[in-house]
Amino acid sequence: MKGWRAFLLRRLAGTAAVVLLLSIGVFGLLYLAPGSVQQTLLGIRPATAETIAAVQARYHLNDPVAVQYLRWLGGVLRGDLGTSIRTGVPVADMLGLRLPLTLALTGYGTLLAALAGVPLGVLGALRRGRAADRLVVTAGVVGLSAPPFAVGLLLLVVFALGLGWFPVYGAGEGLADQAWHLTLPAAALAVGAVGMLVRFSRAALVRELEQDYVVFARARGLAGPVVLGYALRNSLVPILTAAGLIVTGMLAGTVLVEVTFALPGLGSLLVESVTFKDVPVVQALALLLTLLIAAVNLLVDVGYSLVDPRVRLGGGPS
Structure with a gap:
């Protein structure tokens, strides 16, 4: 239990x-970006001195950037993510x-x-050095090299516009309809992930098949x-590592894929x-995505201890 507590405290x-540094960086980059919040809010309305002053007072835009950041951070610590400048809707409701x-x-x-x-x-791994192995490795390299948004456009042209098997855009309604609408976007995200899983699982299994216990098991006549x-069980640790990288990469990759397929998600x-x-x-999005990625990494670390008893969360092998 002490090892678990120490592990969780370190991770927290x-x-x-990380969340603090990332929030400071995002806030600073937005502050330095071209354009102004008041002009966005005013739109095509005349930008008189009175209206600009009213907008600046309403959103505290005249305060120093450090004061604006600390005001936002204080609200987050109280459970208040603020209100959208663009829509006036609470940010927590938009994220939900x-x-x-x-x-x-x-x-x-x-x-x-x-x-x-x-x-x-x-x-x-089982056909190492043969034509099937070379084909699998080549397919993995191609998958890793393909950007998700480019794959998404190709899938749209072929399977949505050309063959008409899947819808072009939208998220659908109901479980089955949503699964149908999300098939092409999910496939666009999965192409690169397949390449990574192929490389990790193949390398891990090749290494295990060369171990002494495999040679001994075969010599004793155990079935293939x-x-x-x-x-495979002893190969699960590197495969879990790849799975964690894939999930975190997909959370970031959804930005362009959701735009490509007109999906109303976080991206x-x-x-x-x-x-x-x-x-x-x-x-709020930067905060949420950071927390999701941290949760995925935590689950991967816990998975290590479940698939390999030699791994101890409190610090190294037991």
Whole structure:
């Protein structure tokens, strides 16, 4: 228990430091970006001195940037993420409406990547040096080299516009309809993830198949599937590492994919908010994405201890 507590305290402290530094950086970059918040709010209305002064007073835009940041940080610590400058809607409500779609897209993409990447990696390891192995490795390299938004455009042209098998845009209604609408976006995210899973799972399994316990098990006459099961279990740690990298990468990759497929998730909200310099929304999104990535990394670390008893969360192998 002491090891668990120490581990969790270290992770929480590290996450808090990362969130603080990231929020300062995002706030500063938005402050330095071209354009002004008051002009965005005024739109095409005449920018008289009175209206500009009213907008600046309403949103405390005359305060020093450090004071504005500390005001936002104090609200976050009280559970108040602020109000959107662009829409006037509480930021927490906006995130609550958009978060489920982004999580569903990320989970769907991860599932597709795992269903394709791990079996292909196993196939490459079992056929090492043969034509099938070379084909799998080549496909993995191509997948890693393909940007998700470019893959998304290609899938749209072929399977949505050309063949008409999938919808062009939108998130759908209901579980089945939403799964149908999210198939192409999830596949666009999964292509690069498949390449990473192929490389990690193939390399890990090749290494395990060369270990002495595999040679001994085969010499004792154990069936091939049984030996493969032992090797796969010992390969799970690097595969979990790849899975964690994939999920965190997909959380970032949803930005362009959601814009490509016109999905109302966190990614499209981030693009809109950066465009209009909606500082409270951008800050809240940066905070939320950082926390999600930290949670994924924590789950991966816990998974290490579950699949390999030699790994101890309190600090190193037991």
